Amino acid sequence: MSQQALLLxxxxxDFCAGGxxxxxxxxxxxxxxxxxxxxxxxxxxxxxxxxxxxxADHGSFASVQSTTPFQxxxxxxxxxxxxxDHCIQQSRGAEFHPELNIAxxxxxxxxxxxxEIDSYSxxxxxxxxxxxxLDEWLRQHSVSSLVIMGLATDYCxxxxxxxxxTLGYQVTxxxxxxxxxxxxxxxxxxxxxxxxxxxARLMTLAEISAESVR
Numbered sequence: 001m002s003q004q005a006l007l008l009x010x011x012x013x014d015f016c017a018g019g020x021x022x023x024x025x026x027x028x029x030x031x032x033x034x035x036x037x038x039x040x041x042x043x044x045x046x047x048x049x050x051x052x053x054x055x056a057d058h059g060s061f062a063s064v065q066s067t068t069p070f071q072x073x074x075x076x077x078x079x080x081x082x083x084x085d086h087c088i089q090q091s092r093g094a095e096f097h098p099e100l101n102i103a104x105x106x107x108x109x110x111x112x113x114x115x116e117i118d119s120y121s122x123x124x125x126x127x128x129x130x131x132x133x134l135d136e137w138l139r140q141h142s143v144s145s146l147v148i149m150g151l152a153t154d155y156c157x158x159x160x161x162x163x164x165x166t167l168g169y170q171v172t173x174x175x176x177x178x179x180x181x182x183x184x185x186x187x188x189x190x191x192x193x194x195x196x197x198x199x200a201r202l203m204t205l206a207e208i209s210a211e212s213v214r
Contacts, residue, residue: 009150
């Protein structure tokens with residue numbers, strides 16, 4: 001029997017207030033996540049979290065490239081934004097936000113582990129050269145539908161959603177459970193439009209909660 005799962009994208013310290021790559025209002029997603037966790041727990045549905053998990057010399061880091069953060073370049077033959085050092089394996093910044101109910105999470109997927117290439121999606125690196133094993137885990141657990149939220153709307157959420165749709169999952173994006181980097185002011189809005197055009201449903205926490213009790 002197929003089932004729905006909750007997928008929480010990169011709710012980690014470095015993407016929240018005080019982190020090295022803090023997403024504006026990123027910490028506000030934690031309350032939304034915890035409410036969805038409680039809802040999915042009550043239904044006995046799986047809850048998955050992704051964790052950006054970079055080696056200290058990751059090729060996407062501006063410090064490794066001896067350049068300024070947020071400049072554009074090329075990594076592994078792909079367009080790349082150079083980021084501040086973030087979510088380094090075993091560091092406090094890579095840990096989940098302390099208020100997130102991580103104890104309820106069924107499965108954790110690490111991504112961005114290869115030094116030579118970045119990985120925004122929960123399923124693949126940016127060149128689709130490595131997979132994270134998440135698709136296999138979901139299929140083993142008969143998951144065919146995903147509710148996705150997290151950080152950041154215009155990067156890891158967007159690419160996770162687009163890959164999930166390509167892989168054949170039904171996808172709902174929790175709009176008030178996402179926040180964006182917005183290197184350009186409209187990046188998050190455009191990302192949500194792209195996800196919707198690709199086939200994702202855009203819903204709020206309130207709409208999802210109301211639908212679940214019908």
